[in-house]
Amino acid sequence: MxxxxxxxxxxxxxxxxxxxxxxxxxxxxxxxxxxxPLEKTMGIVQKIFYFHVPCAWLLMLSTFxxxxxxxxxxxxxxxxxxxxxxxxxxxxxxFGLCVLVTGPLWAxxxxxxxxxxxxxxxxxxxxxLMLVAYGLARRYGGAGGRRLASAMAxxxxxxxxxxxxxxxxxxxxxxxxxxxxxLAPGMRLPFFLSLAIFSALWGVLLTLRMRVERAxxxxxxxxxxxxxxxxxxx
Amino acid sequence: MTYVALAxxxxxxxxxxxxxxxGRRVARIDAEIEDLRQRVxxxx
Numbered sequence: 001m002x003x004x005x006x007x008x009x010x011x012x013x014x015x016x017x018x019x020x021x022x023x024x025x026x027x028x029x030x031x032x033x034x035x036x037p038l039e040k041t042m043g044i045v046q047k048i049f050y051f052h053v054p055c056a057w058l059l060m061l062s063t064f065x066x067x068x069x070x071x072x073x074x075x076x077x078x079x080x081x082x083x084x085x086x087x088x089x090x091x092x093x094x095f096g097l098c099v100l101v102t103g104p105l106w107a108x109x110x111x112x113x114x115x116x117x118x119x120x121x122x123x124x125x126x127x128x129l130m131l132v133a134y135g136l137a138r139r140y141g142g143a144g145g146r147r148l149a150s151a152m153a154x155x156x157x158x159x160x161x162x163x164x165x166x167x168x169x170x171x172x173x174x175x176x177x178x179x180x181x182x183l184a185p186g187m188r189l190p191f192f193l194s195l196a197i198f199s200a201l202w203g204v205l206l207t208l209r210m211r212v213e214r215a216x217x218x219x220x221x222x223x224x225x226x227x228x229x230x231x232x233x234x
Numbered sequence: 235m236t237y238v239a240l241a242x243x244x245x246x247x248x249x250x251x252x253x254x255x256x257g258r259r260v261a262r263i264d265a266e267i268e269d270l271r272q273r274v275x276x277x278x
Contacts, residue, residue, distance in 0.1 A: 046239060051242060090252075097250055102244065106241070109237055201249070209256060210261065219263055230277060
């Protein structure tokens with residue numbers, strides 16, 4: 001049957017299968033997280049960790065992909081790179097928002113406050129704001145908006161190592177990066193599976209968003225061709 | 235438990251909203267394609 005399908009149909013089938021696998025994966029992860037052992041001091045609130053950390057990882061990954069696409073656009077004029085940068089920046093804003101909401105919920109239970117101007121929290125907020133600024137520059141930046149946004153993406157990528165290493169370099173309230181390697185054996189499988197499923201969701205959303213962006217740019221090209229033809233016709 | 239439910243619910247809500255927004259964009263592109271098709275049809 002597959003041999004009689006067009007490449008577009010195969011691609012759509014692969015996309016739907018991927019989406020169903022991710023949804024099934026989320027169901028399995030939810031069950032695993034629900035059955036994971038309780039952390040002694042934090043109790044059930046620690047379970048936020050299983051979703052908070054994958055979202056933080058995707059915020060950083062999205063920023064790096066956005067910067068890579070921006071580099072391709074700035075130095076090679078790659079339209080595909082530009083589309084990749086835009087789509088991954090959007091996903092960075094999405095997962096960054098999840099980090100900035102789930103983190104304070106955990107912090108309220110752990111530290112007694114929703115927010116503190118800790119270096120990890122502040123640098124993460126800055127990273128998210130840079131990705132928001134990237135989107136705003138593209139939308140409202142006028143003719144040079146795309147190039148300006150691409151340069152901003154490079155600055156955002158430079159903030160990622162600061163975000164990641166801040167907890168090891170400075171004294172902060174936030175747990176260090178060693179927290180993952182020191183997880184209890186019963187917590188490792190749900191955590192790494194959650195990480196994998198969130199990453200798969202990111203891949204599916206990026207593919208979907210890239211397709212929409214490509215369709216949008218093709219439509220724009222066709223509209224220009226049709227308008228040219230209409231002007232030339234008597 | 236409330237905080238865990240809020241965190242989990244927020245993530246699902248955010249992803250769902252994002253997919254809805256992308257879906258709306260797809261619907262807009264479909265409408266523009268249809269509009270373009272009509273223009274080509276009337277022009278030919």
